[in-house]
Amino acid sequence: MTSPIATLDSVLALLRKDPTGEADLERLAHEAHALPVGDLVYLVRTSDAEKSALLFRVLDKDQALRVFEELAPHQQAELVSALRDPQVAQIIEDLDPDDRASLFDELPASVAERLLHGLDADERAMTTTVLGYPRDAIGRYMSPEVIALHPEQSVDQALAHVRAHIDEPETIYLLPVVDGSRKVLGVVGLRRLLAEDGTTRVHDLEHTAVLARASEEREQVARRFLAEKLLAMPIVDGEERLVGVLTIDDAMAIIEEEDAEDSARHGGAEPLPRAYLATPILQIVRSRIVWLVVLAVSAILTVQVLEFFEASLDEVVVLALFIPLLTGTGGNTGNQAATTVTRALAVGEVRVRDLPRVVWRELRIGATLGSVLGTLGLVIAGIFYGLPVGIVMGLTLLAICMMAAVVGGLMPLIAKRIGADPAVFSNPFISTFCDATGLVIYFSIATAVLGL
Secondary structure, three states: OOOHHHHHHHHHHHHHHOOOOHHHHHHHHHHHHOOOHHHHHHHHHHOOHHHHHHHHHOOOHHHHHHHHHHOOHHHHHHHHHHOOHHHHHHHHHHOOHHHHHHHHHHOOHHHHHHHHHOOOHHHHHHHHHHHOOOOOEHHHOOEOOOOOEOOOOEHHHHHHHHHHOOOOOOOOOEEEEEOOOOEEEEEEEHHHHHHOOOOOEHHHOOEOOOOEEOOOEHHHHHHHHHHOOOOEEEEEOOOOEEEEEEEHHHHHHHHHHHHHHHHHHHOOOOOOOOOHHHOOHHHHHHHHHHHHHHHHHHHHHHHHHHHHOHHHHHHOHHHHHHHHHHHHHHHHHHHHHHHHHHHHHHOOOOOHHHHHHHHHHHHHHHHHHHHHHHHHHHHHHHHHHOHHHHHHHHHHHHHHHHHHHHHHHHHHHHHHHOOOOHHHOOHHHHHHHHHHHHHHHHHHHHHHHHOO
């Protein structure tokens, strides 16, 4: 029996060969058909657009749809552009309206419009509804296909209603209960319906729903969704009328995308639009170069500080030995605070109005950390280089830890307040800021204690 790894290697070899003959295409189709969907998704993500399209053409309809649904919208858009319209029309039709809307966002307007008009009236109406919300609103990620129940229905009537429409919605495990104007009264789980007597009213089984308005910011809703451990969440308009449902797979996709973006920016880079192996070298360079230039310019401040205190260094050369220790301590302390506060902002544990509390808390944290490190610096530096130098080190470590913790905790809140992404105030930026400021603190304390 051929192993999956051998099959994957065969498909990779055929794609590198760029088969064009009928025999090669038949072999590619045969090898690809034996691969699991996960491997096919990997091949499409890590190959260029031309080879991805070539592989996609030889997949059967079911394989193609399953692979297409696993791709990010920008990858779907590249495939659509590389494939012939008749080939993708059925796939576009089979997508859920929210997934279809995300794909249309990535396509040229003319292509998106042509595909939209190719849909049947119901699918076009639902897709247009989703497209009507801003791109960062949760309404853009909801499914407008929902089975709703009436409170006066019996369990038997409710189950019959579910069976009659079971192929339409994305999920049926959580069913909203609405009144005549579609205002959400509560929700009931399918499991609860199946467990109850057929004559019981839906009203007697419903419980309070965890709702979100379609206009709310997507990340906040997705994090609330996961915090509540939901399978689905009803989405309502400004008048509490049901307009759609958010499912767990869409909530998790939002969080994964946001976390990937934050992770990249914390490292001083922009998130890549494609898989790493499929991204052109120059595009990766562009994603990294901006922050490197910013940091290089910012680092000049550190050089200027050293130049300003050059006389002090000449007088007490031993001070230069501790510069890497102090800059590293300041940068790490600031990064720890920034990462913690950014995460707390993301999950809703901290809000902008909590700024004074965050500053006060980080000041105390920095003072505690600085006291521990400062005591170690005082003892160790005092033993090897004399008590005055030990005092300089102890006081500097205390001051730098307090400064860096406050700055690291403050910057994400300032970013949130001005409407910027807190992750933009990434670790390299905070490190550079703390380096320059830390050196000023260091030499100021050394000048005062040593009488320079």
